[in-house]
Amino acid sequence: MKRFGLFIGACLLLGLTINPTFAQKKKQKGWKTIFNGKNFDGWKISENPETFSIEDGTIKVAGPRAHLFYEGPVGNHDFKNFEFKASIKTMPNANSGMFIHTEFQEGGWPSKGYEIQVNQTHSDWRKTGSVYGVQDVKEVFVKDGEWYTEHIIVQGKKVTVLVNDKVINEYTEPENPDPKKRLSRGTVALQGHDPKSVIYYKDVMVRILPD
Numbered sequence: 001m002k003r004f005g006l007f008i009g010a011c012l013l014l015g016l017t018i019n020p021t022f023a024q025k026k027k028q029k030g031w032k033t034i035f036n037g038k039n040f041d042g043w044k045i046s047e048n049p050e051t052f053s054i055e056d057g058t059i060k061v062a063g064p065r066a067h068l069f070y071e072g073p074v075g076n077h078d079f080k081n082f083e084f085k086a087s088i089k090t091m092p093n094a095n096s097g098m099f100i101h102t103e104f105q106e107g108g109w110p111s112k113g114y115e116i117q118v119n120q121t122h123s124d125w126r127k128t129g130s131v132y133g134v135q136d137v138k139e140v141f142v143k144d145g146e147w148y149t150e151h152i153i154v155q156g157k158k159v160t161v162l163v164n165d166k167v168i169n170e171y172t173e174p175e176n177p178d179p180k181k182r183l184s185r186g187t188v189a190l191q192g193h194d195p196k197s198v199i200y201y202k203d204v205m206v207r208i209l210p211d
Contacts, residue, residue: 031083032074034188035059035204042072047107051192059190059201061096066192069104074206080185081209085151087202088118092144094197095122097132099189100154101182110189111180116152116161118191118199120144128168129161134181135171147202155209157183 034042037057045052051063059068071077084100095118102113109115117130120140128150130136141163142148151162161169173183190201 030207031205032207033203033205034070034072034074035201037202040068042070042074042077044069044071044104046105048192052190055200057202059204061190061192061197061199061201062195063192064195065109067099067105067110067189068192069102069189070187071104075208077187078185079154079187079206079208080211081155083151083153083207083209084188084205085149086190086204087147088150089147089200090118090120090128090144091198093122094144094199095119095124095193096197096199097191097193098150098152099191100152100159101184101186102189103186113186114159114181114183115191116150116159118150122193122197129163131159131161131169131171135169137169139168141166141168149203153209154183159183 039054040052046067046069048064048066051061051066052068053060075082084098086098097115097117099110099113099115102110105111114134115132117126117128117132119127120142121144125138126132126136127138127140128142148164153160157173159171160167188206
């Protein structure tokens with residue numbers, strides 16, 4: 001009887017050890033890494049390519065206005081319902097953004113899709129997690145110089161933004177939005193805002209959701 005009890009106890013202990021790993025793997029199911037940490041294969045840079053570089057396996061953004069558009073094979077870089085997330089570190093007074101449902105253009109600010117803001121201390125009052133110019137966030141949730149996760153979920157007419165797994169913005173698109181600033185489908189992009197803005201991105205991933 002004692003041996004049986006010891007056996008059951010050992011099984012339970014093993015289960016507690018294995019389950020977190022299983023749950024972690026399940027949680028990561030479907031996520032695809034779209035930046036390899038070595039080069040910009042699958043990406044295309046607009047107007048000022050020197051703004052984007054790779055430093056210690058991360059994307060370093062520092063320079064004049066430019067945008068880094070994903071043009072790789074995952075989802076044929078044409079996403080409708082999907083999740084987009086990255087680990088980000090902003091330096092003081094930096095401004096950047098993560099674009100959704102956009103498309104490559106040679107210059108200027110992307111005219112198609114929405115920008116999800118990346119900004120803790122830049123003078124622009126629209127802070128991290130803002131659906132830029134549409135549903136903005138004034139509160140600051142993270143500090144410059146610290147890595148954090150920004151996670152965007154696009155489902156139907158709804159955009160949800162999480163910072164470090166906490167929902168900070170939920171936007172539902174109205175019946176008649178701006179013809180260009182609307183949820184449709186498209187690729188994703190990262191923004192280089194200005195020469196004084198230094199930002200780092202890593203673990204850049206997408207997960208395609210059912211239509």
